[in-house]
Amino acid sequence: MTILGKWTWQGLGDALFSPKADGVEVKINAVRQSLPIPVFWLLGKTQAGKSSLIRALTGSDKAAIGNGFQACTPRSQFYDFPSASHPLLRFLDTRGLGETAYNPEEDLAWCANQAHLLIVVLRALDMNQAEVVATVQAIHKQHPDWPIIVVQTTLHEAYQGDAGHLQPYPYLQSPFPPQVPHALAQVLLYQRSWFNGLPAHFVAVDFTLPEDGFEPADYGGEALWDTIETVLPKGVLGLLRGTEHHKALLDFHAQQAHPHLIGYALLNVGMGAVPLAGLPLVLAVQAKLFHSIASIYGLELTRRLYAEFTSLIGVSVGLGLLGRELLKLVPVYGSAVAGVYSGAMTYALGKAFCVYLYGVERGALPTAETIKATYNEAFSQARHFLKQKDS
Structure with missing residues (x-):
């Protein structure tokens, strides 16, 4: 030496x-x-798949709604990843949309100039999303510069028989290729039509547990990362992958x-x-x-x-x-x-x-x-x- x-x-x-x-x-x-910390604001109904999405993005098994979150308003919570002392990503979770009357004014006032990306999480077969869509429209009106990603989850609930995930991943194509089942394509497109006029990007995912029998368990994860990096071009996010x-x-x-x-x-x-x-x-x-x-x-x-x-x-x-x-x-x-x-x-x-x-x-x-x-x-x-x- x-x-x-x-x-x-x-x-x-x-x-x-x-x-x-x-x-x-x-x-x-x-x-x-x-140092800037990207803040991902998650919107969606209970059981829409927000915790699964966080686990997919962070790789953390501890990323569960109600486990690791810290309250910041009566209706919202922060999840700092990997820790509150050394946050690399920050998730802001707004809860209860659709189930109870929700007025986003308090969150909008608190979150002004904090969020960098709005992620809307929809269960693919859930057509009762009026409260979610109305909230997104209100947020966009006040923050038109925020990117919006609509993530459609639990695709396997629409599969027939022993069908599995389609490969290669087809859901970023427009129109969908013919191998996408007609019924599933109709559902996804109908949900996407709710966001006409908004600068929304759409990703369909299916994040499951290994015992569920679907391979891969993080189906659509790469497409989600690609979309995030497109609308939020912070190169360091690539290191997470x-x-x-x-x-x-x-x-x-x-x-x-x-x-x-x-x-x-x-x-x-x-x-x-x-x-x-x-x-x-x-x-x-x-x-x-x-x-x-x-x-x-x-x-x-x-x-x-x-x-x-x-x-x-x-x-x-x-x-x-x-x-x-x-x-x-x-x-x-x-x-x-x-x-x-x-x-x-x-x-x-x-x-x-x-x-x-x-x-x-x-x-x-x-x-x-x-x-x-x-x-x-x-x-x-x-x-x-x-x-x-x-x-």
Whole structure:
């Protein structure tokens, strides 16, 4: 290991095991509070499938209506994902539409300038949706700039016999292809006609449990993500989806850690772009990430574990931390580039650390080549999405 690389890894080690609170925490919190958090406002009747939709988008089994939500008005609740302290996505749930008289004025007043996306959830075979449609129209009148996605759920209730999901997914096509059963097509199109004149995008999904016997269990999930990214072009959302290669490497704990990695990566985008912030803030955030990941795995972050990990991942990452500082010397674009670089490195370090801890758990450490390949692919993926976000 070169002197420069050793010095940088030593800096991260100091932040891990000898943290200094000389204003660092205050600066980190200030940057965290300045980061935008996409707010998805969910509208729909009880049992329309809102909790299933949240689980599909977040991958969190804890995402259930009434479990994890915090009341913000008498009729509305927030669900922060992955946690209230480190939210990456925020869901605003309005309950009871259609079942009881609902006046959206209170929510509209409270939610002004907070939501970024309105998601309307309709059970495909439920034709009694007048209250929902009226609420959407009222919201759009006051907030015409909010995108609207109408999600039609529980498609399998309209299937005949042993029919399963249609492949390839046909419901984004207009008109529907002939393989879509006529009765189901009529229902979906009739519901969509309720939103004529509104800037609505439509997605049909069927999110079921494995024991229900429908494959895949998250049918329409990719189409929903594609639509969200179309109307809400925040590139970082793509990181939530991951890649097939990463999914193969992720165990249960790594899946729980994944949104935390993105949250800390975004935090270091802000830290890395702060002129004269230097390495201390970036290293402090990465230290917090390492501690968070270790706790998810139920392991104590010791100097031995850290030394073993750094020896596997190699000196190039340590030098990359210093390279981020050199980028700041580039006029005009230097700080912005440094921010994306810092965020991508933080995300990639977290991915590599998950693979390492998975090996520690099993008693079979991954090879240095596996750790480096994980880091390199994650860095490339994160830099692509974070650059989209920053552009």
